[in-house]
Amino acid sequence: MLRTLALALTLAFTAIPASAQNTERAVFAGGCFWCVESDFDKVGGVISTTSGYIGGQNANPTYENHPGHREAVEIVYDPGRVSYEALLSAFFRSVDPTDGGGQFCDRGHEYSTAVYAVGNAQLAAARNAKSEAAQALGGVQLATEIVPAPQFWPAEEYHQDYYTKNPLRYRYYRSACGRDNRVREVWGSEAMAGIKGS
Structure with a gap:
């Protein structure tokens, strides 16, 4: 009887879907959302x-109409397996945080870097991570904005998991845009720390 009860409890707990687990959210803008999504899927x-738009003037933005919004990625993570601080460290080391005019070949505000903090604890952690990243780069001024997260709007379905749906086009874009080469120039051996297989 006890063995049957133990088995039933084991099955009940292993059947809990990921959505019911203890999860938290992080939102990062790091240039092209296809690349940010690809990088963080490996963590x-x-x-x-989820690729999307954040910080602009209009509701329900689209790729063709997102004035003031940045391309961003909403990350749902298990804080028991990875800390927000570790995600921040990986984020800063996967972008060029010194560039205020966009990222790599993508220019303009919509491609600039930002951390959108979900709550005061994330805001404080993001400010600390920015300071730590600036020191790691020799005390340079970083352009990455740290702000409270407003409404996040998911992008169109064709943008989601673009790197898996269109692997050849994605790899060509990422290489031609110079993302990985520039990140290595900025960060050296720390480039993309914590991100496997970028």
Whole structure:
């Protein structure tokens, strides 16, 4: 009887879906959202990533109409497996935070870097991470904005998981845009720390 009860409890707990687990959200703008999504899908403890728009003037933005919005990625993660601080460290080391005019070949505000903090604890952690990243780069001024997260709007379905749906086009774009080469120039051996297989 006890063995049957133990088995039933084990089955009940293993059947809990990921959505019911203890999860938290992080929102990062790091240039092209296809690339940010691809990078963070490789981080252990990340449950899901969603490409979208944030910080602009209009509701329900689209790729053709997102004035003032940045391309961003909403990350759902398990804080028992990866900390917000570790995600911040990986984020800063996957972008050029010194560039205020965009990222790599993509220019303009919509491609500039930002951390959108979900709550005061994330805001404080993001400010600390920015300071730490600036020191790691020799005390340079970083352009990455740290702000409270407003409404996040998911992008169109064709943008989600673009790197898996269109792998050849994605790899060509990423290489031609110079993302990985520039990140290595900025960060050296620290480039993309914590991100596997970028």
